[in-house]
Amino acid sequence: MNGVGSGHGGELLVAIRRILGADDTSDPVETAARVAWSVIVEPGDSVAGELMAAFGPQRALGSVLSAADGAFDELLADCVEAGVPGAEDADAFAGVLRTAIDRWRPRLARSDVADVVAAAESVGARLLVPGAPGWPTALDDLGPHAPLVLWTRSATTSVGDGAPALAVVGSRANTVAGAEAAAEITSTAADAGCTITSGGAYGIDAVAHRVAIAAGAPTVAVLAGGIDQLYPAGNVQLLRNVARQGALLAESAPGTRPTRWRFLARNRLIAAxxxxxxxxxxxxxxGALNTAHHAGQLGRPVFAVPGAFASSASVGCHRLVAQGRAQLVVHPGDPITALRPATASGASAVPDQPLVSVQRDPEVVRVLDALGRRALPEVEIARRSGLSGAEVADALALAQLQGLVAHSSGGWGRA
Structure with a gap:
């Protein structure tokens, strides 16, 4: 295996320790094997997950390499002895194992861990492994489909810091009404102390991240490719802002390009x-329906925002509700009631009001009235409107979504 057992192994282990962080005492050899696995397999490969759970990353990797070279029967016997799920029927499991090795074979000889680690270091990424400080334990609910490692770019040492988290997802080609609903739901969740999780894509994802950033709330974007592949190109600056205020996460190795399959696979992480x-x-x-499906399988509550009867942008939401797979969102605070007990008291204080238009939101109206002929900083807008700094930030974010205001070097002004 290139970069694992080579003469440069000492340098590799030093680099592994660097990207793990000072508080992480994980075995760098086992971690290097995990990184190699993350290059070899596609996200969510349950056979790889089961082998690593049974034998550990390093032994599992060595056994698979030997099996690919002809020692298949030895690996199969080890799986039966270790009680790997499915191996109780050795004949059937042999077919599953052979198929897995066949799909891994093209990458087995060219997974250079040293290059992967160097690519991560070049963008300031850190490595998280299961059981280590900073690992989001909610992902363990995915079982054998859980990520083998996580790469992160973040200003914090852990993802979410234990705060309740709300995933806000939806169409890339959203309507104005959809953006308004996403903004109000996100703003309400941010005010309740929630972390906002999404996928960093155009449309509803971007609205959720932007509103969370404007509200000063932590936000997490899960990438479909490597941690060095900020995609889509139009959201590069947004994703960098997410990294500064929350975290970017990726399970695929640095250098991995986003693909349709990987977008679908990463949805299980958003849900978890x-x-x-x-x-x-x-x-x-x-693809948002795929995220809802994963959330339902994990036993997480799912909510859907209703739209116009004939709107093609809302047909998926309507079907989720009609099939009993999602609860209807009546006001922005509804999803908060399903979060952890930490927000239960705050959720009861959310007024029972329907989602309102940005133009009719009273705080937006006050902010618009406060704007003059020249651009103003947020502190001056707060003074003129009588709102707090946080309320002004939320109102400006909502107004910007509908094109009512624009930001320049001098501050905020009417668009």
Missing amino acids: LADATVVVEAGARS
């Missing part, structure tokens, strides 16, 4: 990281 998921807009075949 959150205590509840809200789908704001979703067409009949939207």
